[in-house]
Amino acid sequence: MHAASDTQAMDRIYEAANGFKNWKAFSTEILKPAGGGISPKERTPYITFVLGGPGSGKGTQCARIVETFGFTHLSAGDLLRKEISSNSENGSTILNTIKEGKIVPSEVTVKLIKRAIESCENYKFLIDGFPRSEENRKTYERVIGTGPDVVLFFDCPEEEMVKRVLSRNEGRVDDNIDTVKERLKVFTTLNLPVINYYTGKGKLYKINAVGTEEEIFEQVLPVFASWR
Numbered sequence: 001m002h003a004a005s006d007t008q009a010m011d012r013i014y015e016a017a018n019g020f021k022n023w024k025a026f027s028t029e030i031l032k033p034a035g036g037g038i039s040p041k042e043r044t045p046y047i048t049f050v051l052g053g054p055g056s057g058k059g060t061q062c063a064r065i066v067e068t069f070g071f072t073h074l075s076a077g078d079l080l081r082k083e084i085s086s087n088s089e090n091g092s093t094i095l096n097t098i099k100e101g102k103i104v105p106s107e108v109t110v111k112l113i114k115r116a117i118e119s120c121e122n123y124k125f126l127i128d129g130f131p132r133s134e135e136n137r138k139t140y141e142r143v144i145g146t147g148p149d150v151v152l153f154f155d156c157p158e159e160e161m162v163k164r165v166l167s168r169n170e171g172r173v174d175d176n177i178d179t180v181k182e183r184l185k186v187f188t189t190l191n192l193p194v195i196n197y198y199t200g201k202g203k204l205y206k207i208n209a210v211g212t213e214e215e216i217f218e219q220v221l222p223v224f225a226s227w228r
């Protein structure tokens with residue numbers, strides 16, 4: 001019989017071993033397709049977390065990285081918004097949380113990210129807008145069994161972020177001054193510790209997010225140079 005903490009530790013090891021169930025790279029047998037190459041799904045996934053405050057330009061720069069380097073863009077916010085529009089059982093809770101500018105429970109978001117990764121043929125991912133808290137980060141690492149390879153941080157002054165969000169005009173329920181103020185507060189108190197954590201791990205690339213889209217992308221390019 002195991003003590004509760006032993007059982008939890010064993011659960012974590014089990015989950016880590018089963019993270020990304022469909023990835024052959026995580027099993028003992030690596031299958032080679034005819035022709036000798038390794039298909040994308042059999043490769044160890046390459047994960048980039050893309051962080052920054054609301055309106056710092058994460059989505060805009062992700063689109064360019066996708067175009068130039070062939071990554072798959074997974075915006076955690078978009079995955080949550082899709083849950084709302086698909087009338088899932090969590091839909092109304094997610095909607096209210098987004099309206100308030102707060103953070104959706106980690107289990108919900110990590111499940112959506114894991115499902116999106118597993119159902120994608122690609123192995124290079126940009127996970128945009130996640131993790132938003134240390135709790136998010138720890139849940140991801142526990143469920144998936146590993147952290148990101150690289151973390152991008154778009155550093156932008158609050159005044160500029162507010163200006164961009166309020167002129168975005170995409171009909172988002174959280175693009176209003178009250179919700180933006182709360183999102184900025186959440187960013188400072190809960191998201192900055194994640195950024196500090198990855199700085200300490202030597203994985204963080206800080207990008208000055210002020211300037212034209214092109215000027216900002218010039219700073220992003222060297223991070224992905226080996227994928228050209």
Ligand SMILES: Nc1ncnc2c1ncn2[C@@H]1O[C@H](COP(=O)(O)OP(=O)(O)OP(=O)(O)O)[C@@H](O)[C@H]1O
Pocket residue numbers: 052053054055056057058059060061077129164165167168169209210211212213216
């Ligand atoms: N360098 C830039 N200069 C001016 N405006 C920009 C720049 N980059 C993006 N924008 C605009 O700012 C708005 C916010 O950009 P984007 O949606 O990429 O930010 P985000 O970080 O993904 O925000 P959120 O976290 O709220 O999803 C968009 O309308 C976008 O067109």
Ligand SMILES: O=c1ccn([C@@H]2O[C@H](COP(=O)(O)O)[C@@H](O)[C@H]2O)c(=O)[nH]1
Pocket residue numbers: 054075076077078080097098099101102103104105109128129130131132174183
């Ligand atoms: O990991 C996440 C990502 C997002 N949210 C909620 O969604 C909104 C919008 O996110 P964007 O990245 O700006 O599209 C965010 O304010 C949170 O309420 C989340 O909870 N967890």
Ligand SMILES: [Mg+2]
Pocket residue numbers: 058059075077129
């Ligand atoms: Mg975005």
